[in-house]
Amino acid sequence: MARLTLNQTNFTAGEVSPRMLGRVDIARYQNGAEIIENAWPVIHGGCVRRDGTLMCAPAKFPDKNCRLIPYVFNTSQAYMVEFGDLYVRIFFADGSYSGIELVSPYSHTMLDRMDYVQGADTMFIFNTTVPIHRLRRITNTEWSLAPAPFVTKPFDEKGIDFLTLFTISAPTVGVGRTVTAAEPAFLDADVGREIWSGGGVAKVTAVTSATVATVEVVNAFSATTRPTWSLKGSPQTTNTLSAFSPVGGVVTMTLGVPGWRSSDVGKFVKINGGLLEVTVYTSPTVVSGVIRTAPTSAVASPANAWSLESSVWNDVDGYPGAGTLYEQRLALGGSPNFPQTIWESRTGEYLNFELGTKDDDAISYNLSSDQINPILHIGQINALIPLTYGGEFTVSGGVEKAITPTNIRAKNPSVYGCNRVRPVRIGNELYFVQRAGRKLRAMAYKYDSDTFGSPDMSVLSEHATKSGIVDMAYQQEPESILYLVRADGVMATMTVDRDQDVIGWARQTTDGAFESAAAIPTGNGDQVWTVVRRTINGQNVRYIERFTADVRVDSGVNATSVEGATVWGGLGHLEGKMVDIVADGVVMQQQLVTAGQVTIPRKAFATSIGLNFKTRIKTLTPEVSGNTGSAQGNSMRIGEVTLRFLETIGCKINGQTIAFRDLGPQILDKPPVLFTGVHRLENLAWDRGQATLEIVQDQPLPFHLLNVIKKITIND
Template sequence: MPKVSTIQTNFTAGEISPKVRGRVDVTRYQNGAALLENCLVDIYGGVRRAPGTEFIGPVADMACSSLLIPFVFNRDAAYHLEFSDGVMRVIRAGAGIILKGGVPYELTIPYTQVELRELRYVQAADTMFIAHPDHPIHVLRRLAEDAWAINPAPFSVLPFGEIGHVFETFTLTLSDATVGTGRTATSSGSAFLASDVGRRITYLTGVAVVTAVSSGTAVTVEITSPFPGTAIDAGEWVLEDSPQTTLTPSAKGTVGQSITLTLSADGWRSVDVGKFVEVNKGMVQITAVSSGTSASGVVKQDLDSAVAAQAGAWKLQSSVWGGLNGYPSAVTLNEQRLIAGGTVKYPQGVWGSCTGLYYDFTQGENDTDGFFFNVDSDQVSLVEHLASVRAIITLTAGGEFTVTGGVEKPITPTNAQAKSQSVYGSNAVRPVRVGDEIIFVQRAGRKVRAMGYRAESDSYVAPNLTTLAEHITESGVVQMAYQQEPDSVVWAVLANGKMAALTIDRDEGVIAWTSHKADGFYESVSAAPAGDRDEIMAVVRREVNGQTVRYIERLNPDYTVHAGIMGESESGDAVWGGLTHLEGETVTVLADGVPQGMFTVSGGEITLPRVAHAVQIGLPVIPRIKTLPPEIMTPTGTAQSSKMRGHKYSLLVLNTTGAVVNGERITFRRFGSELLDKPPPMYSGWASVGDLGWHEGEMPIEITQPDPLPFHLLALVRHWTTNE
């Protein structure tokens, strides 16, 4: 057939999986590429060299991986926090590592290296709440750039419930573990009181009801559900429910009043101090226990009377966080409440603080009181993440849920509605918010989904963003960060040490994945505002001079190298130092805007063949673009599987200095006396290169920029012929 010219006007579909190679009928195939490496797609459709990385400094401990967490007080005071093994450092966005006394400022933190990936956090002004299932919720506060504090959150009232008592020092021995009456249970220490008659003893699947108390160490029980064995270790068995006896308050207490709570049989224990008693529609916090029948406390909610409450008409409640119950694994803020969820005992439980009182989880029936609800589903899955977008988004390993308070109403203790939206499940990677969507990683770690509300269906949906690029995230995603400016990009650290970038703009129909190499191993990434753009900071593990090192590196659009430095000399220098971090490595150099080739770092410096006034030095990084075979309709049908021959390829570029197409260099240089002794100018417009040879069902085109120079491709025209 005659020669044809076809144009690819954009790359908004990004890098396409080999599994989609035959889907020439899909529009996104026409807008994709077989490979986009070390490139970024912009929302206008072009593809450009990805930012290089600027060397900031070594991590706190070279032997340990670090986690970067953004801390944004405002757009003028934002930080990347480096969490390492028991230590935190501070990096000022747009600047560098914060020093104190000439050395990096460090704060001791309670988290080990292996615990870092399980941290969940949410920020309110200069305070960050940090949750971990093995630690109480902590509060991190910025006092000054070089003065930070981290402590357990000073809760005035923790969430509480009737959870019984765990005996952490006494073992329990049953005379018989099977169902039946007249069994005996013997404790290794004085554990039982008279009012324990009627309470339950539980361990795993076993349940026994106390029918008589013989002594502090022996009780008679009726086993209603068999126990796994007769011997139960200390800390494993629970005396459930509240003391089963009459309680009489000394007064009809009002909030703040001190009163006495008297039992008709021994029931108070010294460990009850700090617990709450719900009686006569009020609440009392125990402050002291003077005997087994007498305790004093402070009224937290008004009692409606001072009459005696019979057994079962009052409750002894204690904190549901801590000890064997575990601590919340997720945390967020919603409608002036601190929201926490997911503990060992209540894996699908979610708690909300009182309105406007982040440290008070007093539960009640008033709209401003704290609340608790359980996310019900057909499988028990720990709450992995909590987020706030129109509703409280609750992500578990088994599915995605929303919690609302009804139509256009805030959530209150009496109207919380938890609804299942999808059953994909999420993993430990912290989601990011992009517009009105929550971008999360599906349970297996390889699919990235966007959960958002759809008015047409009045529901939340979570479409797969990796459908056409599943190969990029195949190794698994381990962390994500969202860069809103200058382009909308989700950066994802992968388990194979690469980084993936997702340019996403729903309004423009852009969902474009690209892959990125570091001549090393990406371990963490963070995004924080720095002026008019969002800054991306990364932790990169490298092998330098035979040693394993870890560096903090900033993705910088002014850099075209990795782990790079810039230097200036008014008089000019041939010897340039500051390269100790790349000792023994081969680096590329841009001097006064001109590529100088490759040099080996020795003694922390290199020597150029000529004097230079401004240099950029670092590890080479090459952007690569490989196109997909074109498709046109021929007289006999499709061009696929037919022989293809390219005659000429025309590139539309913007502010570009050189490129290589299928091994042939395009320089874009323009001649003239005014250009002598100056760096090669950037070029915008069309440039072409010829090609020869037939290929079976293919038209391989690889476009690279091996020099540390600008590159931005807007469109590609193929002039070609196809024959059967």
């Protein structure tokens, strides 16, 4: 019979996966737990009861999704933004609603496909189906959400897209085919251009009228009618400028035969080495334009020596779905028809994407790989990091060199792929969720291999991400914790400090389901907000709540009364629920909320009322190697347990209550003193093959467990 004293000094490995319960041979087993629920490991080693949540406001629509996005100008001017179905609402950092609501182009079904980046007081918002918008704070009471007023968008010679059908006399390869458009589409200068629809291609050989043209089918069409089609290339005729200077001047551009359309206004013309923006349509042969870059001359430019180009961001090709700010440029990517193209603005001019070859000109380039995977996110960690569905890329200008139009180096160091959850940067690592939504990876530069690596941070706690991750938020202070919202409504958390080798997973639950999370800085640290779906009085509701150490309940309300009161209201959002009540620091009996209020048996001057949640820590069966081998599988008895606490009130071990309060000088209707020290409990039972402890705090009171000392007897 072996009698040992075992000391678990910390819980920094967090909750380990059930798949790891047999791995008593690894170091993290000794520092882990089988269950850590509604608590989180801290970097110093202990486990702390998680913060409760304060009720801020109901979401605007209880039956539709909403999402929280932080808007941070500085630590004293930080706001939480609620994006919902075609609306935006602004909240102050103290949890109060500002009363400001803006009209939004984003429906509730689009919220999980939104990305954003903020610079100073301007936030750019990205979605592949909506033009890039800007959210701006003018004053605390004046905000705006509108399309970003780009000076120049990226453009290309992409032709014209028609969203109405056309009919071809014969879809097979051959000459003399007749194409009939459902709307006026053809001009004389279209002779020589190509019609594309699906896999079919036809070259225009003659224009009979605005709706009829003769073509030569080069690639067969799938049918005689097609719902949409495109006219590729530029007008096939000469283009003559009235002048070639000065920059900013307005000149006319005259075609040899009709080729201009009223829809050409806003497009760009590259001619004689210059660039002009079409501003006024006069006739099919004459338009006016502003000189953006001066041409070398005004001589007539023949067909194919000049081009008519339009923005690649449009309703047909889509819009960038991801972006970031990097090296004083706005970097964008991930549009549906240009899935692997990245555009970067001019240096210091976020709204100007005019391409060029100078170092500060805008840039456009493609990520090269053996698969076409759309860019889902763009981050940065000493390099620009485009993340795609199929792999991770790094883009730089070389060692200590900036990216320029003539100096771009893109690499593909790993092929894990990511999902739609926005990545989070922690220190010098970029944390992203792998494609299937289950693995959390940390991308960082590895000096030993001179490349970027992305190790799996959830490998020892893979169960913590069960059902998949749908949102993330990072709290840097007071504890370094990454919050990960799961699809099933559980909140997984990971306490992380790479310098101290701390990666501690835990699970947070509530009476309902977490749906979104975001963090903003305050004077006392970062504050995490969440959208919670609850069932109140048989109805589904959605609440905006924020985690805070000021409460030990969920969806809580803190209130005070100068004269004291027994009836406490303001609880309509918890109608019909049993709630925990802390009155002047003393836990009262649970009450049922009726008509938005509860009644307590005595007067109180300050109360904290909300939903109960239970903190639970279950230790692992210890492993001890001796002369006879492993302790696993033997009969074990924990004869005595010593728990070391810090500022704690209340605890149960394997169902037995530990007394934190003695009768005598402390009066029962006054709050107990926070306890720091050790408590011992004796005479726990024998068990075969295991010796675990379940430590529970089910009261809305502080709890901080530092370490667990077990006196254990092991029999063969």
